[in-house]
Amino acid sequence: MKIMMKKTVSCLMAIIIMAVCIGGTPALAEDAVSSATVKVDHFPVVEKHEDAKVLVAYFSVNDTTRAIALTLADALAADVFEIIPEVPYTEEDLNYNDSSTRATVEQRDTAARPAISALPESLEQYNTILLGYPFWWGKAPRIMETFLESIDVGGKTIIPFCTSASSPAGASADDLKKMTDDTTTWMDVKRFDNGSDAQAIREWAETLKLGEKMKLYINDTAVSVDWEDSESVAALRELVREEPLSVQMSMYGGFEQVGSLGSKLPRNDSQTTTEAGDIVLYSGNQIVIFYGSNSWSYTRLGRITDKSAVELADMLGNGDVVVTLSMD
Ligand SMILES: Cc1cc2nc3c(=O)[nH]c(=O)nc-3n(C[C@H](O)[C@H](O)[C@H](O)COP(=O)(O)O)c2cc1C
Numbered sequence: 001m002k003i004m005m006k007k008t009v010s011c012l013m014a015i016i017i018m019a020v021c022i023g024g025t026p027a028l029a030e031d032a033v034s035s036a037t038v039k040v041d042h043f044p045v046v047e048k049h050e051d052a053k054v055l056v057a058y059f060s061v062n063d064t065t066r067a068i069a070l071t072l073a074d075a076l077a078a079d080v081f082e083i084i085p086e087v088p089y090t091e092e093d094l095n096y097n098d099s100s101t102r103a104t105v106e107q108r109d110t111a112a113r114p115a116i117s118a119l120p121e122s123l124e125q126y127n128t129i130l131l132g133y134p135f136w137w138g139k140a141p142r143i144m145e146t147f148l149e150s151i152d153v154g155g156k157t158i159i160p161f162c163t164s165a166s167s168p169a170g171a172s173a174d175d176l177k178k179m180t181d182d183t184t185t186w187m188d189v190k191r192f193d194n195g196s197d198a199q200a201i202r203e204w205a206e207t208l209k210l211g212e213k214m215k216l217y218i219n220d221t222a223v224s225v226d227w228e229d230s231e232s233v234a235a236l237r238e239l240v241r242e243e244p245l246s247v248q249m250s251m252y253g254g255f256e257q258v259g260s261l262g263s264k265l266p267r268n269d270s271q272t273t274t275e276a277g278d279i280v281l282y283s284g285n286q287i288v289i290f291y292g293s294n295s296w297s298y299t300r301l302g303r304i305t306d307k308s309a310v311e312l313a314d315m316l317g318n319g320d321v322v323v324t325l326s327m328d
Contacts, residue, residue, distance in 0.1 A: 036063035038163070039197035043067060044074035052125065053229075054078035054210055058132030059143055061089050064163040068192050068201055069132045072161075075205035078130070083147050086115035096137070103136055110175075112142040119150050127229060128157045128210055131176070135164035135191070139172050148179035155231035155266075157238065159208065160189040183266055185235050209241060209327045216279075216304075217324040218289070218315050224306040225279065232281055232299050235265045236325065244326035247287055255292025257316050259323060261285050269297040276309035289323065291316040 043066070056078050058069035066082070073080045093102035106112040123129070133140040140162065158180070160173040169191035177186050190204060214237050216225050227233045239245060239261070249259035256274075267284040273295045274280065280298035282288045288298070291312040304312065315321070 036067040037165075037194040038064055038067050038192060038201075039195065040067040040071055040201070041198075043070045046070055046073045046078075046080045048079055049077055052077060052079045054128045054130065055081060055120075055123065055126040056130045056132065057081040057083060057120070057147070058130075059083040059085075059141060059147075060132070060134060061094060062134070064192075064194075065132045065134050068161065068163060068196065069130070071198050071201045072130055072132075072205050075202045076130075076208070076210055079126070081120050083143060084117045085143055086117045103141070106142045107137040107139055109142070113146040113149065114141075114143040116143060116146055116150065119147075123151055123153070123156070126156065127234060128159065129153060130159045130161060132161045132163075133172075135162045135167055135169065135172050138167070138170065140176055144176055145179055148176055153180055154183045155234070157185040157187065157234045159187045161192065162189060163192050165194065183231050185231065185238055185266075187238065212327055214240065215326050215328070217326070219321050221315065223304045225302045226305050227302040228300050230268065230300075231266045232268065233301055236261075236301065237327065239263055239265075240325045241327055244324050244328065246322050246324045249287075249289070249321050249323050251317070251320055253292075253294065254317075255294050256288050256290045257321055257323070258282065258286050258288045261287055265299075267299045269299050272296065272298045272300065274298070276312045277304040277307060279303060287323065289316060 054076050056069045056073040056076070057080075058065050059082070060066035060069070069080065069082075072078065089103060095101045096104055098104070106114060131144070133144050140160075160176065162169050162172055169189040173186070173189040180186075192201065214225070214227060214233075216223055245261070247259035247261060249257035252258050262285070264284045265281055267281055272280065274290045274293055276291050276293070278290045279301045280288050280290075281301055282296070282298055284299075287301070289304070291309070307315065
């Protein structure tokens with residue numbers, strides 16, 4: 001393993017970054033000289049967005065993960081939160097050639113929870129968190145576990161990313177996943193290597209399709225949907241992110257079409273009286289679209305907004321249809 005050790009980030013840098021973090025005041029311009037090993041020649045200025053749904057939260061000692069985090073936040077118009085240790089890591093703390101140094105000892109100790117200097121004020125507005133960390137001895141630094149133990153990410157999607165000198169991301173996010181319950185949706189961890197440049201980082205950001213709405217087609221007709229902001233819809237997006245999902249639907253009861261998604265989604269059923277255009281999850285694994293009304297225990301997924309009840313009855317009430325969900 002070839003590891004490049006870099007100098008510890010200065011206090012000044014930490015203060016500047018704090019200023020662009022959520023809960024912080026106005027963003028400051030910065031053309032910092034970075035000790036990062038990625039090819040990002042300046043840290044983008046990341047403004048706080050009133051309506052951002054995406055947060056990039058990261059820990060970085062030598063700027064590599066920071067450069068990627070800020071580039072991602074810039075590309076995604078996301079907010080940023082830096083996880084800053086209460087006791088900063090010194091160069092000696094990071095000396096992996098000595099098995100008694102702080103970082104190495106912490107990584108061996110599954111119970112180590114290095115303290116964080118401040119936590120986000122609130123995560124309520126975000127539905128997706130990109131979580132960045134440097135790869136330390138096969139794992140995420142223990143401070144990432146402190147972070148997840150201190151916040152509530154129920155119902156959110158977490159997209160982990162890491163940087164390393166040469167190791168693949170492997171199972172480095174596995175201990176982090178164990179910190180959350182099954183209402184949190186985790187995506188596969190993405191590793192950025194030393195050669196990554198701003199263009200490559202932005203291209204990956206685009207593949208996440210975070211700003212894009214999930215599309216729904218009834219046979220070949222696209223319909224507009226107002227999707228719920230919920231863990232069920234987040235999981236559905238994740239299901240169709242890589243490739244579209246076509247569901248063979250069947251008419252039922254003279255008021256709905258129902259079909260199996262082939263997977264279970266998180267559900268939050270409640271007694272619901274539906275109307276034409278409502279889209280719900282039934283029994284955790286079936287999607288139902290109404291052209292009439294029914295009362296049952298469902299999880300709401302969304303509502304078709306551009307078709308009248310008459311148009312919906314015409315589209316859905318004249319034989320079985322195929323419904324396709326897609327991010328493209
Ligand atoms: C304690 C420690 C352990 C590390 N272990 C590995 C490793 O196992 N494999 C690897 O490729 N890089 C390893 N690295 C290198 C870091 O993952 C890499 O330099 C990372 O990009 C640093 O991120 P940062 O600049 O955001 O702090 C290690 C670094 C430290 C300090």
